[in-house]
Amino acid sequence: MQDHLQKYFTLAFSIDCVVFGFDGADLKILLIERGEDPFDGFWALPGDLVAPDEDLNSSVNRVLKELTGLSDLFFEQVETFGAVDRHPLGRVLTTGYYTLVKISDYELNPSSFAAEARWINVNDVKELAFDHNQILDSCIQRLQKSVRTRPIGFELLPPHFTLTELQGLYEAILNIELDIRNFRKKILQMNFLKETGQVQQNVSHRPAKLYQFDEEQYNLLKSKGFNFEV
């Protein structure tokens, strides 16, 4: 490499993950408590440096697994942050990614520099390490946009869910109230929810029907020009 280029090859790069989960009532994200400097003892997004020979997508899944135990997730890239002083150890740029999971599908196994990993209500997040609050905000905004134009909400729910649960999820993500009847009408008209034939068990009120997301049918509709929109 030519000499005058050397000084540019002195940066580091990291990725940070915003893992959204839903527990039936609130939108949550997965945070770790750092057990190392810098920001020892602070809560932070799971994230770490990208190895020199590692692609971003591999990096995201590796890092998340090392820190929390969660693996094989599909991430969406959101925004890259490059303020000169955002990292105390040197120039580190970072890219924020988000993903959606069903909380009950995963067991948390913090390790590496994560002293602890925990699901935190999005509205209860306090000051995080680095510029992670900014990254989180950016991911929340992106999620709010995406959830209106793609049926990603289903990735947060168990395979069988009630329409009330689905509506609650949208309300939690968008932070708004939706009309029960209009919501049901709209979703059912889209024709990609299948009744499972089952109903809720052990509830002390009229049990709700359980539905499932029919991905095949959704893809068929999409290929015919159908556009999801809530």
Added chain:
Amino acid sequence: MQDHLQKYFTLAFSIDCVVFGFDGADLKILLIERGEDPFDGFWALPGDLVAPDEDLNSSVNRVLKELTGLSDLFFEQVETFGAVDRHPLGRVLTTGYYTLVKISDYELNPSSFAAEARWINVNDVKELAFDHNQILDSCIQRLQKSVRTRPIGFELLPPHFTLTELQGLYEAILNIELDIRNFRKKILQMNFLKETGQVQQNVSHRPAKLYQFDEEQYNLLKSKGFNFEV
């Protein structure tokens, strides 16, 4: 810095700019012809390495100015690309940004490693250096989304424009045909276009009224909950 971290601080970072322009008929982008290896002689997006002590936003404007002469633009960040082998000289991650300009407002002054700078019709873009075709595609997609939900189209037009020009711009960006009457109705109903009182000059047909975008009025409407949507 601790030893085990050293190996991470060996990457470089660059930014690449997609500058969209409109000449009244076609959507164009600004490309440079590289006069240096790697990819000597290839057409490429204007872009270069970020200095170790430089913020991303400063970098974008500096680089674009050095290569093409255009300065002081507002950019939107789109996507970061990090394939391990995307740059022949080492590990270089890059972030793509786009901006919109009125072509006639700027004179092109290629310098630094740009042997040439030219406006190219978006549909005529051939093979570019590095992964720049991918970056371009990503920016086009983002532009097509953004243009429907924010009145950014006006940034591509001269201060005074006709409704036909505005419609042509939307058709060029979105690659679709719009109904004349419905388009005019929709845009005029939004109430942030002001008649200038002037009409086209030197046209060999009925001259069209010239309008201007009333930003103050738009901001007022927006603050009242109005949502732009085409």
Added chain:
DNA sequence: GATAGATATTGTAATTTTTACGCTAAGGTG
């Protein structure tokens, strides 16, 4: 100065989508 050519401008009816809103059903509990 009459005519042809080019683009600008405008309205309405039909359809679709969105919104607002309250009552009955089905199960469990005490």
Added chain:
DNA sequence: CACCTTAGCGTAAAAATTACAATATCTATC
């Protein structure tokens, strides 16, 4: 069996979208 809780459903009004064609105004040309 009375009560509590959530599920499930329909309709009318309003708003937005779509489809569609005739006239107006200017220049150029004969």
